[in-house]
Amino acid sequence: xxxxxxxxxxxxxxxxxxxxxxxxxxxxxxxxxxxxxxxxxxxxxxxxxxxxxxxxxxxxxxxxxxxxxxxxxxxxxxxxxxxxxxxxxxxxxxxxxxxxxxxxxxxxxxxxxxxxxxxxxxxxxxxxxxxxxxxxxxxxxxxxxxxxxxxxxxxxxxxxxxxxxxxxxxxxxxxxxxxxxxxxxxxxxxxxxxxxxxxxxxxxxxxxxxxxxxxxxxxxxxxxxxxxxxxxxxxxxxxxxxxxxxxxxxxxxxxxxxxxxxxxxxxxxxxxxxxxxxxxxxxxxxxxxxxxxxxxxxxxxxxxxxxxxxxxxxxxxxxxxxxxxxxxxxxxxxxxxxxxxxxxxxxxxxxxxxxxxxxxxxxxxxxxxxxxxxxxxxxxxxxxxxxxxxxxxxxxxxxxxxxxxxxxxxxxxxxxxxxxxxxxxxxxxxxxxxxxxxxxxxxxxxxxxxxxxxxxxxxxxxxxxxxxxxxxxxxxxxxxxxxxxxxxxxxxxxxxxxxxxxxxxxxxxxxxxxxxxxxxxxxxxxxxxxxxxxxxxxxxxxxxxxxxxxxxxxxxxxxxxxxxxxxxxxxxxxxxxxxxxxxxxxxxxxxxxxxxxxxxxxxxxxxxxxxxxxxxxxxxxxxxxxxxxxxxxxxxxxxxxxxxxxxxxxxxxxxxxxxxxxxxxxxxxxxxxxxxxxxxxxxxxxxxxxxxxxxxxxxxxxxxxxxxxxxxxxxxxxxxxxxxxxxxxxxxxxxxxxxxxxxxxxxxxxxxxxxxxxxxxxxxxxxxxxxxxxxxxxxxxxxxxxxxxxxxxxxxxxxxxxxxxxxxxxxxxxxxxxxxxxxxxxxxxxxxxxxxxxxxxxxxxxxxxxxxxxxxxxxxxx
Numbered sequence: 125x126x127x128x129x130x131x132x133x134x135x136x137x138x139x140x141x142x143x144x145x146x147x148x149x150x151x152x153x154x155x156x157x158x159x160x161x162x163x164x165x166x167x168x169x170x171x172x173x174x175x176x177x178x179x180x181x182x183x184x185x186x187x188x189x190x191x192x193x194x195x196x197x198x199x200x201x202x203x204x205x206x207x208x209x210x211x212x213x214x215x216x217x218x219x220x221x222x223x224x225x226x227x228x229x230x231x232x233x234x235x236x237x238x239x240x241x242x243x244x245x246x247x248x249x250x251x252x253x254x255x256x257x258x259x260x261x262x263x264x265x266x267x268x269x270x271x272x273x274x275x276x277x278x279x280x281x282x283x284x285x286x287x288x289x290x291x292x293x294x295x296x297x298x299x300x301x302x303x304x305x306x307x308x309x310x311x312x313x314x315x316x317x318x319x320x321x322x323x324x325x326x327x328x329x330x331x332x333x334x335x336x337x338x339x340x341x342x343x344x345x346x347x348x349x350x351x352x353x354x355x356x357x358x359x360x361x362x363x364x365x366x367x368x369x370x371x372x373x374x375x376x377x378x379x380x381x382x383x384x385x386x387x388x389x390x391x392x393x394x395x396x397x398x399x400x401x402x403x404x405x406x407x408x409x410x411x412x413x414x415x416x417x418x419x420x421x422x423x424x425x426x427x428x429x430x431x432x433x434x435x436x437x438x439x440x441x442x443x444x445x446x447x448x449x450x451x452x453x454x455x456x457x458x459x460x461x462x463x464x465x466x467x468x469x470x471x472x473x474x475x476x477x478x479x480x481x482x483x484x485x486x487x488x489x490x491x492x493x494x495x496x497x498x499x500x501x502x503x504x505x506x507x508x509x510x511x512x513x514x515x516x517x518x519x520x521x522x523x524x525x526x527x528x529x530x531x532x533x534x535x536x537x538x539x540x541x542x543x544x545x546x547x548x549x550x551x552x553x554x555x556x557x558x559x560x561x562x563x564x565x566x567x568x569x570x571x572x573x574x575x576x577x578x579x580x581x582x583x584x585x586x587x588x589x590x591x592x593x594x595x596x597x598x599x600x601x602x603x604x605x606x607x608x609x610x611x612x613x614x615x616x617x618x619x620x621x622x623x624x625x626x627x628x629x630x631x632x633x634x635x636x637x638x639x640x641x642x643x644x645x646x647x648x649x650x651x652x653x654x655x656x657x658x659x660x661x662x663x664x665x666x667x668x669x670x671x672x673x674x675x676x677x678x679x680x681x682x683x684x685x686x687x688x689x690x691x692x693x694x695x696x697x698x699x700x701x702x703x704x705x706x707x708x709x710x711x712x713x714x715x716x717x718x719x720x721x722x723x724x725x726x727x728x729x730x731x732x733x734x735x736x737x738x739x740x741x742x743x744x745x746x747x748x749x750x751x752x753x754x755x756x757x758x759x760x761x762x763x764x765x766x767x768x769x770x771x772x773x774x775x776x777x778x779x780x781x782x783x784x785x786x787x788x789x790x791x792x793x794x795x796x797x798x799x800x801x802x803x804x805x806x807x808x809x810x811x812x813x814x815x816x817x818x819x820x821x822x823x824x825x826x827x828x829x830x831x832x833x834x835x836x837x838x839x840x841x842x843x844x845x846x847x848x849x850x851x852x853x854x855x856x857x858x859x860x861x862x863x864x865x866x867x868x869x870x871x872x873x874x875x876x877x878x879x880x881x882x883x884x885x886x887x888x889x890x891x892x893x894x895x896x897x898x899x900x901x902x903x904x905x906x907x908x909x910x911x912x913x914x915x916x917x918x919x920x921x922x923x924x925x926x927x928x929x930x931x932x933x934x935x936x937x938x939x940x941x942x943x944x945x946x947x948x949x950x951x952x953x954x955x956x957x958x959x960x961x962x963x964x965x966x967x968x969x970x971x972x973x974x975x976x977x978x979x980x981x982x983x984x985x986x
Contacts, residue, residue, distance in 0.1 A: 152220050152235055153449035155193060159216025160535060161543070162251050163200065163511055164236035166258035166268065167193050168224035169450055171360065171389050185453040186389075187492040188500075189260070191437065192282065193219050193450075195501040196257060198436045199508035209524050210516050213535075218253060221450070222264055224360070224389060229264035230271060237272055254543045255280070255511045255551075257504065261387065262286030262333035269298040276541070278548040280510060282503035286336045290569035297548040299570040301503040301510070305337040307574035311596050312383060313344035314606050315409065315578070322350050322645050323626040325379040327370070327394065329386040330357035337385040351626060351645035353379045360389045364397075371397045374406070380624035384410040407615060407622045437493055438485045458490055459483045506564050513564075514550035518543070524556065574598040578606075582614045633676030635663040652676040654839055669833075671840050684833075686844040687912040687919075689750050697746055697919050704743035704926055711934050712736040714941060723940050723948045727884065728782060731805060735775035736934070741768040742926040746919040758829040758846035763820040765922060766857035770816030772929065773864040773895075774809045776888060780871040781808065783884050816860055823853035834911075843911040862899065868892050891932030898924045 155165075169189050200215045220232035236253050255278045259265045265284035272279060273295050281289070281300040289295055290304050316324065326341070328334030334357065342352055354377055356370040371394070374382065384391055442451045442463040455463050461479040485493070516524050521532035535543065555565040566572060578594030594608035615622055630636055630649035635658050637650040652663035657672050657679055666672055666679035673680050688694050712733060719729050745768055748761035782805065832847035848854040869892040875885035902921040909917045940947050 152232060155197070155217065155219040155449060157197075157200075157216050157218075158251065159200075159204075159214040161210075161213060161515060162216045162218060162253040163196075163508065164233075164253035164256040164258070165193065165196050165217060165219035166222050166229055166232045166236070166256070166264070167219060168260050168264075168389075169193065169221045170453075171224045185450070185457055187454070187457060187490070190450060190454055191492055192260075192501055192504045194437055194440070195498075195504040196508055199505045201436075203508070203512045209512055210519070213515075213519065215512065215515075216251075222259060224261055224264070226261075226263045226267040229259050229261075230267045233258065233268040233272055237275065237277055252541075254278075254515070255547050257282065257507045257511070259284060261331065262289065262336070263331040265289060265298070266295075266332055269295040273297050276545045276548050278511070278514070278544060278551050280507040280551070282507050283500055284333070286332045287340055288332060288336055290571055292569060295570075299510070299551055299566050301506045301564075301572050302500075303574040303576070304569075304571050305333070305340050307571075307598055308576075309337060309340035309344050310598070310602075310604065311574075311576045312341055312409065313348065313350075314596060314604055316345055316350055316381075316383075317348045318606060318608065319621055321381045321624045323353055323379055323381075323624050324350065325353050325374065325377055325382040326355045327382060327384045327386055327391065328355060328357055329390040330359040330362075331390075333387065334385050334390070338383075341383065341385065349644070351643035353377050353626070353643070358386055358390050358394050360393065362393070364393075367393050367397050370394055371401060371403070374398070374403060375401075378626065380405065380622050381407045381409065384408060386410075405616065407617075407624070438488075440485065443481070455479075458485060458488055458492065506558065506562070509556075509558060510551060510554050510564055510566075511547070513554050513556050514547050517550050517554075518546045578608050580613050630658065633658055668835065669842065682840055682842045684842045684844050685911050686752055687750050687915045688752075693912075693916055694750050697916065697923070698750060700923055701743050701746040701919075704923060704930065705740050708736050708740035708743055708930060711930070711938065712740070714938060718941050718948075721941065721948050723937050727937055728779060728805075730802060731775055731779050731782070731809075732934070734809065735772065735779070735929075738768055738772035738775055739926055739930050742772055742922060746922055749915050749919050753831040753844055753846045755830060758831055759824055761846065762829050762848065762854065762857070763824065766820050766861065767813065767816055769861050769922075769925075770864065771809070771813045772926075773861060773868060774812035776892070776929065776933075777812065777864055777868045777871075778805045778808050779884070780868050780875075780888050781805075783888070784871050784875045812864060816857065819853065819856050819860060823850055823857070826850060827853065837910045841911065845912075845914065858899075862896075865892055865895055865899075869896060887933050887936060891929045894928030894932060895925045898928065 167189050169186060171184055171186055171189075196217065196219065200217050203209050204214050218236060220235060222229035222232050233256065236256060238252065256268070256272065257280050258268050259281060260283040262284040265279070265281045266286065266289065269279050269289065276297055278297050279299065281298070281302070283302055284300060285302055285305045285308055287304045287306040287309075289298055289300070290306070324345075326338050328338040338352075338355055345352070354373055356373050358367065358370060440451060440454065442448070442455045442465060445451070446465040452463060452465075455461075459479065461477040461483065463479045464481065513524055519531050519533050519535065520526075552566060552568075552570070555563070557563050563573070575598070576596045577592045578596060580591045580593050582589050582591045584591075591612070593610075593612050594606065596604055596606045598604045610621070611619075613619075613621075626643065626646040627636075627648070630647075634649040634651050636647040638644060639646050639648060652658050652672070655672055656663035656665050657676050658664075663676075669682055670679035671682050672678070687697075689698060715724055715729060715732055715736065718724050724732070741764070745761070745765045748757055748764055751757065827850035829846045829849045832845055834843040834845055837843050869889065872885050872889040872892060898921050902917065905917045906914060906921075
């Protein structure tokens with residue numbers, strides 16, 4: 125701002141005589157008509173363009189932009205003839221050329237803004253303007269608004285879209301009738317998202333308009349995962365070599381869709397090179413506002429505005445006002461001859477055809493007179509009317525349409541700068557509907573409502589037509605509504621929507637892997653790991669109870685594995701368990717039926733029966749290990765196993781103690797055997813079992829077993845098992861059984877040398893060796909077995925140890941009872957019988973091993 129003010133003061137310092145002399149140095153040709161209130165206009169009618177590396181081409185006359193100036197003149201004339209709008213007040217104008225240059229635009233703005241404070245009728249100095257319609261380029265508008273804004277000059281642009289101009293702190297008096305790049309970028313991003321393009325290129329004008337527009341666009345499309353492959357810059361003043369560099373970038377890129385965020389003057393040289401080099405296969409999309417204005421041109425506007433404007437355009441003639449600037453250039457282009465004007469002598473070097481004076485514009489087919497594409501022209505028209513409505517409210521203190529009695533403000537009594545201040549404030553509150561039904565107003569940033577046409581360039585009858593196929597409107601909260609007639613769009617590929625991606629979509633079961641040094645849209649496809657499925661960008665792990673299928677596109681439930689009753693292994697173990705339980709019951713029945721025989725009496729019927737009952741329970745324990753684990757079955761299986769085996773080993777311990785103490789009492793007067801009667805045996809069994817019960821109760825109270833899903837054995841299988849809860853309690857139960865078994869084994873081993881006819885100690889020793897061997901081998905097998913086989917190993921250990929006890933202790937007795945009944949007598953069990961006569965001194969005086977049939981008294985009984 126300081127630099128701009130200094131520049132302005134530097135210009136003012138040249139004022140030596142009058143305000144008019146201030147601008148004598150600029151000497152800029154202008155379209156001028158004096159009025160009560162002056163409106164300025166700046167248009168790039170003549171545009172400089174470099175066509176070679178060393179020279180400038182002449183300044184080409186732009187017919188389309190010249191039509192914009194005529195739209196301003198037309199609107200002012202229409203307002204001056206309207207009795208309701210600014211009655212008895214005439215609007216004047218002064219229009220200058222900027223050559224699409226910020227420097228020239230600034231020069232024109234200073235020329236327009238600094239007229240004489242009081243206009244003398246005899247003076248040739250034009251009056252100062254009260255409002256300015258400018259400019260087409262954002263860079264030019266930034267320069268003009270930055271200089272004139274601090275002096276409260278209201279400025280309305282018809283074509284500048286840079287979002288930076290919405291900053292009211294920098295540009296407090298800037299307005300526009302075209303939406304800003306902020307909405308334009310969002311609109312283009314919505315279009316890119318709609319058609320699924322992910323890999324696009326971008327061409328920008330190398331100025332504020334292009335740079336800010338592409339920056340806003342990139343911010344928007346990155347939200348949708350779209351990548352911009354390259355951003356190349358163009359400008360009308362670039363050399364041909366610089367344009368060729370951009371062409372080379374396009375040729376080397378793999379993009380199929382390119383966005384052109386550039387005005388036509390900057391973009392046209394690039395288009396020429398692309399056509400010359402026959403570069404095809406690219407779908408171009410553009411944000412150019414000369415095609416996508418904020419409002420569509422309605423049929424009513426074509427009939428009314430278009431028709432009357434066309435009549436206004438065809439009335440342009442160099443003979444009407446020979447001194448009017450730009451008209452001679454216009455006539456040479458449209459008619460093709462140089463008008464012969466009075467007082468103007470043609471140059472001797474001028475070889476252009478001379479006009480006869482009979483030429484007319486009525487039948488001209490030039491696009492200048494095509495009033496079906498009036499988008500930017502319409503923006504100029506709306507800008508003039510916005511200023512007129514603001515002036516009307518300022519002068520008459522009420523909006524247009526209300527009955528006007530008299531003015532509330534006399535313009536002749538106030539300074540032009542005060543009018544400018546008031547017009548800026550009124551423009552902010554302008555809100556009216558024009559004759560074509562379009563609502564005209566400005567938001568707090570000076571921007572109009574954002575609305576866009578979706579326009580498709582189509583070749584119809586040999587001419588490019590701009591066909592409107594959709595519409596996009598923005599709400600106040602930023603939401604948008606996009607409607608497109610896709611079936612009517614003509615693509616470079618015909619009727620098929622083109623695709624533009626850096627990498628193709630990954631096949632099913634794979635994920636994107638970023639390629640180092642490239643944008644996120646460029647990737648390799650890597651297969652998803654087991655247990656994960658592919659979504660749009662990555663591999664997502666399946667939930668814990670699920671696993672990925674073969675295609676890695678869906679999660680399927682894992683198989684829940686546990687030892688079932690109906691599977692072969694479960695059936696086999698159930699049958700073996702029931703067989704063992706049945707044999708235990710059958711043996712118990714045999715013992716009950718033969719309890720009076722010497723063999724049964726010699727084996728201690730009470731302990732044997734209790735042992736058989738405990739073995740029966742042991743054989744039933746495996747049934748609790750089968751089936752789906754639940755909270756109750758998990759608690760039951762471990763505690764039942766621990767208690768029943770503790771009872772079983774306690775019975776064996778009782779039998780072992782009885783045998784050992786009986787046969788150690790070999791001397792007369794030794795009554796040690798008398799201390800181990802039936803009561804003492806029951807106490808031993810109950811005490812040993814009770815200890816195990818206490819351990820199990822503590823286990824269940826503190827940290828009981830519970831069902832647990834195990835995922836480590838297999839990816840596709842969930843092993844449902846019973847977690848022991850407290851490992852210490854589990855091993856305490858096993859350890860206690862092991863301690864009882866070792867004590868029994870030691871005692872039985874001490875009695876292994878008893879007489880041959882007495883074999884109870886040997887049978888107990890053998891059974892306990894089997895028991896200990898089974899459980900010693902159980903530990904490594906239990907740890908290494910996977911899944912349900914862990915339970916099978918535990919069941920096998922229970923059944924093996926139970927069968928070992930049953931067969932080793934009771935099979936020999938059943939053998940004698942059923943197969944050798946002749947040995948089931950006192951004669952054949954003599955030593956055996958006397959050995960258990962613990963309450964009589966029948967062994968006194970006889971060495972151990974002496975036949976008892978002839979020496980033991982008949983009173984010796986069990």
